[in-house]
Amino acid sequence: MREGLEVTDAKAQNVGAMDALIAKYVGVQGGLMRALLALQEADGYIDASALPKLAAAFNLTKAEVKGVISFYDDFARAPKGEHVLRLCQAEACQAVGARELTQHACERADVAMGDTRMDGRITIEPVYCLGLCANGPAAMVDGKLKAAVGEADIDALLDAWEHEA
């Protein structure tokens, strides 16, 4: 295995850290994708300040880099909420009530699908299939998989998030 491909949990925006992170992926297969995944994982989004650095490192224009970022759903261009709830919107989950569950969650959390609440606490996002299609509705709660999610689970989750110190 190639060394240095593991993402560190250090914030990439720390002085010099972003350059070091990007430099690791230059000359590697699919380097730009890997650098963007690493930045996303480190910071939770791709900061605009990374654009010129990525363009210079991979010998691309800033427009080309922006084009890659905007193509993929996983790359965010602004920070997300402290908590992220991803709800599956695909057919297998639709067949067991994902549409109603999504509406319930958005109303209860007071945030529109795909948005972050004004207070920055909660983001609700669509996801198109988590591979839990026999056990829907499926969700990803702060990166953890959940199956057979009901309205009561959503209520308990949102209550817990609201009552955090």
Added chain:
Amino acid sequence: MTRIFIPLDSVAVALGADEVAEKLKAQDGVEVVRNGSRGMLWLEPLVEVETAKGRIAYGPVTGADVGSLLAAGFLEGADHALCLGLTEEIDFLKKQERLTFARCGVTDPLCLKDYKAHGDLSGLRKALALEPQDIAEEVMTSGLRGRGGAAFPAGIKWKTVLGATATQKYIVCNADEGDSGTFADRMIMEGDPYLLIEGMIIAGLGTGASKGFVYLRSEYPVAKAVFSEALENAYADGLLGDNILGSGKAFDLELFMGAGAYICGEETSLLDSLEGKRGQVRAKPPLPALEGLNGKPTLVHNVISLCAVPTILAEGGAFYKDYGMGRSTGTMPFQLAGNIKHGGLVEKAFGVSLRELVEGFGGGTRSGRAIKTAQVGGPLGAYIPPALMDTPMDYESFAKIGAGVGHGGIVLYDDTADMAAQAKYAFDFCAHESCGKCTPCRIGAVRGSEVMAKVIAGTDVHGNLELIDDLCEVMTDGSLCAMGGMTPIPVMSAIKHFPDDFLKGDKE
């Protein structure tokens, strides 16, 4: 020591298997093995206890059940309300024909010793003793067709890559399993990752490629963790690297993560993504087999296609070809999903009827209501009405009813489903996931959604349905790839088989 098996599979974990494992690990005299899933997903977390009589299953087990299970003496295989008897005797499993998934759920997926104890890498060992032409010929003989959805004969692809002259060739595994209702790739990567590694090494030997990539979707965190560890173990063991099992032959394999784009399941889009670009579809020709990754000859295969290869080499192409019917040879892992009572994975030879799968294995809807339809083959697959469910699941029979087997995913719906809403969703999904390169797909999907909204609202229903028909013809004939080209299939099948759902808003 009593051995207890608790799956590490995504479904089991998403339903609380980790808590069950933690509680049982704390017991004296218990060895917990985190296995793959047996594929009886309505019973997950399915816990198995190894006894003298065989493995006894209990499920679904949550953390709250552990106390009563221990009190009942389940470590000795005692009876309990959750006891399901011997795992291998459960009908759902017993009636299957498992070749690819034979080990999944049985072994410790990360223990290479366990993998070798079940099959001894005999497919790879045979391949190491053969010439590349003979390996490709064995795959040709098997009649294996691509399991990702396109069903292209694998042997022809292998021979094309083998026949190409280049300084570097690649094997690329498409693990961007984005179709809703499919999870076979995920299950095998979590439950038997060395099978995929073995299949890819054989593919390398059979085509002259020394380097491979697995392109895995980011929505599969468990598969990522398991497969990463399996790769490390395979390198440490000398299975991968410069000297495969001491043969002097080389194969390197790397995991590459996607970033949430359904279109990257299309092979040329995947290759662009693997080059660090926007995942845009390429025009064919040139075929990826001649000019693929980095412009070099590349064998692109779905996970399940590659996972069928070790069996084909070990048992012979003729053995594999004996399963199935007509030109649909071998077995297919069908995935039962959606509103289904007994959801899970059923590996059967081609030819089993859709009804046998959804009613026999699946037990009908989870809600207990009447079946309205099954969508077969993912978001680009047809909606099939109950009247057509006796159709055998094979490529030719499905083509005859205007449908496809795809990657084997089956999403069941009960009679509350609104097919006009599903048809609109098909356009919306295409609009969201289109790579944007060709006009019929990029613009057609948006216009289709708008027109379908008018149909649902009851505005000039007949005129707008005619417009949809016309638009679908353009998308089918004019799109660059299956995304735009096959979005009309769910739309038109829904209109054809369930016209009332589209006419109910009609005010005329």
